[in-house]
Amino acid sequence: MADNKDKFVNQIADIDADYTQWYTDVCLKAELCDYGPVKGTMVFRPYGYAIWENLQAEADKRFKAHGVKNAYFPMLIPLSFLMREAEHVEGFAPEVATVTHVGETELSEKLVLRPTSETVIGNMYSKWIGSYRDLPLKLNQWANVVRWEKTTRPFLRTSEFLWQEGHTAFATAEEANNDALEMLDVYSEIARDVLALPVFTGKKTEREKFAGAVATYGMEAMMRDGKSLQAGTTHYLGENFAKAFDIKFLDKDGTHKYAYQASWGISTRLIGAIIMAHGDSRGLRLPPVVAPVQAVVVPIGATKNEKVGVASREIYDKLIAAGVRAELDERDLSPGFKFNHWELRGVPVRVELGGRDLEAGVVTLCRRDTGEKMTVAMDSATDTVVKLMDEIMNGLYASADSFNKAHVVEVKNMDEMSAALDGGNFCDAYWCGDENCEVEIKQKYAATARVFHADQTGADKHKCVCCGKKAKHRIYFARAY
Amino acid sequence: MADNKDKFVNQIADIDADYTQWYTDVCLKAELCDYGPVKGTMVFRPYGYAIWENLQAEADKRFKAHGVKNAYFPMLIPLSFLMREAEHVEGFAPEVATVTHVGETELSEKLVLRPTSETVIGNMYSKWIGSYRDLPLKLNQWANVVRWEKTTRPFLRTSEFLWQEGHTAFATAEEANNDALEMLDVYSEIARDVLALPVFTGKKTEREKFAGAVATYGMEAMMRDGKSLQAGTTHYLGENFAKAFDIKFLDKDGTHKYAYQASWGISTRLIGAIIMAHGDSRGLRLPPVVAPVQAVVVPIGATKNEKVGVASREIYDKLIAAGVRAELDERDLSPGFKFNHWELRGVPVRVELGGRDLEAGVVTLCRRDTGEKMTVAMDSATDTVVKLMDEIMNGLYASADSFNKAHVVEVKNMDEMSAALDGGNFCDAYWCGDENCEVEIKQKYAATARVFHADQTGADKHKCVCCGKKAKHRIYFARAY
Numbered sequence: 001m002a003d004n005k006d007k008f009v010n011q012i013a014d015i016d017a018d019y020t021q022w023y024t025d026v027c028l029k030a031e032l033c034d035y036g037p038v039k040g041t042m043v044f045r046p047y048g049y050a051i052w053e054n055l056q057a058e059a060d061k062r063f064k065a066h067g068v069k070n071a072y073f074p075m076l077i078p079l080s081f082l083m084r085e086a087e088h089v090e091g092f093a094p095e096v097a098t099v100t101h102v103g104e105t106e107l108s109e110k111l112v113l114r115p116t117s118e119t120v121i122g123n124m125y126s127k128w129i130g131s132y133r134d135l136p137l138k139l140n141q142w143a144n145v146v147r148w149e150k151t152t153r154p155f156l157r158t159s160e161f162l163w164q165e166g167h168t169a170f171a172t173a174e175e176a177n178n179d180a181l182e183m184l185d186v187y188s189e190i191a192r193d194v195l196a197l198p199v200f201t202g203k204k205t206e207r208e209k210f211a212g213a214v215a216t217y218g219m220e221a222m223m224r225d226g227k228s229l230q231a232g233t234t235h236y237l238g239e240n241f242a243k244a245f246d247i248k249f250l251d252k253d254g255t256h257k258y259a260y261q262a263s264w265g266i267s268t269r270l271i272g273a274i275i276m277a278h279g280d281s282r283g284l285r286l287p288p289v290v291a292p293v294q295a296v297v298v299p300i301g302a303t304k305n306e307k308v309g310v311a312s313r314e315i316y317d318k319l320i321a322a323g324v325r326a327e328l329d330e331r332d333l334s335p336g337f338k339f340n341h342w343e344l345r346g347v348p349v350r351v352e353l354g355g356r357d358l359e360a361g362v363v364t365l366c367r368r369d370t371g372e373k374m375t376v377a378m379d380s381a382t383d384t385v386v387k388l389m390d391e392i393m394n395g396l397y398a399s400a401d402s403f404n405k406a407h408v409v410e411v412k413n414m415d416e417m418s419a420a421l422d423g424g425n426f427c428d429a430y431w432c433g434d435e436n437c438e439v440e441i442k443q444k445y446a447a448t449a450r451v452f453h454a455d456q457t458g459a460d461k462h463k464c465v466c467c468g469k470k471a472k473h474r475i476y477f478a479r480a481y
Numbered sequence: 482m483a484d485n486k487d488k489f490v491n492q493i494a495d496i497d498a499d500y501t502q503w504y505t506d507v508c509l510k511a512e513l514c515d516y517g518p519v520k521g522t523m524v525f526r527p528y529g530y531a532i533w534e535n536l537q538a539e540a541d542k543r544f545k546a547h548g549v550k551n552a553y554f555p556m557l558i559p560l561s562f563l564m565r566e567a568e569h570v571e572g573f574a575p576e577v578a579t580v581t582h583v584g585e586t587e588l589s590e591k592l593v594l595r596p597t598s599e600t601v602i603g604n605m606y607s608k609w610i611g612s613y614r615d616l617p618l619k620l621n622q623w624a625n626v627v628r629w630e631k632t633t634r635p636f637l638r639t640s641e642f643l644w645q646e647g648h649t650a651f652a653t654a655e656e657a658n659n660d661a662l663e664m665l666d667v668y669s670e671i672a673r674d675v676l677a678l679p680v681f682t683g684k685k686t687e688r689e690k691f692a693g694a695v696a697t698y699g700m701e702a703m704m705r706d707g708k709s710l711q712a713g714t715t716h717y718l719g720e721n722f723a724k725a726f727d728i729k730f731l732d733k734d735g736t737h738k739y740a741y742q743a744s745w746g747i748s749t750r751l752i753g754a755i756i757m758a759h760g761d762s763r764g765l766r767l768p769p770v771v772a773p774v775q776a777v778v779v780p781i782g783a784t785k786n787e788k789v790g791v792a793s794r795e796i797y798d799k800l801i802a803a804g805v806r807a808e809l810d811e812r813d814l815s816p817g818f819k820f821n822h823w824e825l826r827g828v829p830v831r832v833e834l835g836g837r838d839l840e841a842g843v844v845t846l847c848r849r850d851t852g853e854k855m856t857v858a859m860d861s862a863t864d865t866v867v868k869l870m871d872e873i874m875n876g877l878y879a880s881a882d883s884f885n886k887a888h889v890v891e892v893k894n895m896d897e898m899s900a901a902l903d904g905g906n907f908c909d910a911y912w913c914g915d916e917n918c919e920v921e922i923k924q925k926y927a928a929t930a931r932v933f934h935a936d937q938t939g940a941d942k943h944k945c946v947c948c949g950k951k952a953k954h955r956i957y958f959a960r961a962y
Contacts, residue, residue: 034605034608034609036554036555036601036605037555037558037559037562037601037604038555038557038558038559038590038592041555041557042555043552043553043554043555043605044552044553044554045552046550046551046552046620049550049551049552049553050550050551052553053551069527069530069531070527070530070531070534071524071525071526071527071530072524072525072530072533072643073517073524073525074517074518074519074522074523074524074641075625075627075641076517076519076522076578076627076640076641077518077519078518078519081518093584094584094585095583095584096583096584097557097580097582097583097592098580098581098582098583098584099578099579099580099581099594100579100580100581100582101578101579101581102576102577102578102579102629103574103575103576103577103579103629104575109519111519111578113580113594120517120518123518124515124517124524127515128515139527143625144556144624144625146556146557148583148584159557160555160556160557162553
């Protein structure tokens, strides 16, 4: 075992010494993904894609419970559509991929690959919405989007990524803004109950908001290096796109009004969040709800003892029957190799069965989150594994939550901020609200305003962390992915 | 009712008089889809997309039962990749959309939007496959693809469409060819058990095969005008892409060999097949397995009789509890309007409940496929609806199957073929195997070879339908979408 362990540790970089390399190693060696042939593109390998499928299913049912229906809109959008909303085009134009030709023929109009779909959906909504009876309209699509990025990293930032984008329209501003807030709650529920991720949620600053929104709300997850990952955003769009695309309805009072809109999205970035927030020196630690394999059965010495193989398959069959996503690893390889293989892949529970266990009528269960080993009667193995699924969800959440709490530092001035950031922390700070201070912080420390703090009580009794003038807001600053 | 009926019939074109317009009317008025802003693109509206989601779920579980795993590959492919397989580029180059710029910057290499993914997946397989232990490799992706078409029609032919594409690699030619044949069986099982569609399956001619394949197998569905719709294809690719992308493995015998491949796909075209094969003068008739709404409860006179509303909701709740995708139509509109609304949308069963029914303790069930009405005790309504789901699947299948059988005509010469085609039939013909005859038939009658007949016994005892020389094959010719 010791030998195997050492060999294994060498397979991926040391998480404490080189977090960046550790991340890349885990992505590639756990076979979550690979690099695509075009720079900045990536391939979702089956193990990585299965995480996305599980996450999709969980998110989709929550959206549907919220009255949202799925649809699908064209990926190709006339470049002229982007131009109609001034801030939107400014934000997205530099990174849109443009289709100019089909075969040898030049197109009469330039088309862009959707970086997001407010414009093309706005165009359809103007056609579909005529009366207050058509509202609210709440549609979502699961789709690929393209944003050309200079620096890319698997899952976190790639030219093409997969996401869902919800687009809603309402008769009043209040309903639309509420939708953005409610979906932020749905997102943080998904983070908690599906990904075991405690998150920081709140409004974003003007500088950090979505290009074309009136207000953006964000969900930020803390990674193990104390940097923030924007894990989901919801936007209150006001009448901005309704005016650009003429989305009007005849209200009950007989007058024509512009609809108010919201939009919201989460993406395959969340897989990056899972890797970085939960991973450890041995690789992935996957939350059971999204784990493609929730339990792996490893027979020990089955080649010498046929009964071990038979009993292992029985355990596997029972797990499957109980609805556990189980694997039986019957490969002709050493137990140590198999342990490492499945630990790297973050499988929540390993079930070991050897000849002596069999005689004693027991199996050994090993939790990936804590490393804890327990011996249980063979009869109760399935029930215990099922129970462990919840316990591991809670354990991973609690562990990430403690980490978060230990890495938020209150800072009163720039020196404290600098030290806190370099120590791998979020900064809990007060800010005057002046964009110049935001810019100064970014230039000096490469940190940005993430979200406003949920508790703004007495913020104006404090001083701005940057300029020292009277503060207006309590807000989190952090370095971010 | 009579009035409503007449009004309704006027909403969509007469299926017998103008099948093409009828199709467009059904697509738009049943709110399955809409036209996108860019010519040739379409929007999947929620009702149409829900059919696709149901079909996806059914197909996906059958693929997984076949040992196939899902993955996701980049949409953007270097144009140079297409060039590597001579026939492939010839077939696809004229219709590929090309990305040349990002923002204002010209890309150093032209990228195409995938028309299909053999090339980009071949590139990855060459990286992942090293030994016979890595085979077979069976991956599938659910994705959007782009093929620029001059003439487009909703679902049938659009610049962008949704599909699944399976890509497999094996150590031997036999296994790869078998995979293509097995997946053709899976497809026809899906057609039968999910879409209630009887199909014609078999090998395609050299002229009709996929660009880059050694052999293509097709599944053809007959539409109500006697034209064929290619509803799915599977391809045996031989070593063609393995040679182009250097997919080699070290075999057990210690030598390096090229892998043998297959690929297979079905698309949102199948929604078009459902519409055209099952639809009637009143609109859609949806197979229950894919119907977004399987049963609609329509209270009659609920505004005057509160008990009707309450009892209707109870029936609705029971249907939902029994796993039926049910709707309760409580809108303040006339029953006739509602009947038409849901008939146009093809909902398999309508449950009507009025005051008199309530007193008698019964409900009226109306089957969309046959129009048959039945009165059943309220207590057994749910069970009857559940049973009807299977009966309607069988009924739709049987009805389409009779239609198919009545519209296959054996033809011995060109005059007979011409008459059969004009009469809205498939031609069961003998053919010498010479491509010139295929071309002549296409030029004269706009019909193409669809698939070889399953029974080739004694084909050489017949004469070619076109040139009159000794025949080699029994084959279906038809006009096609």
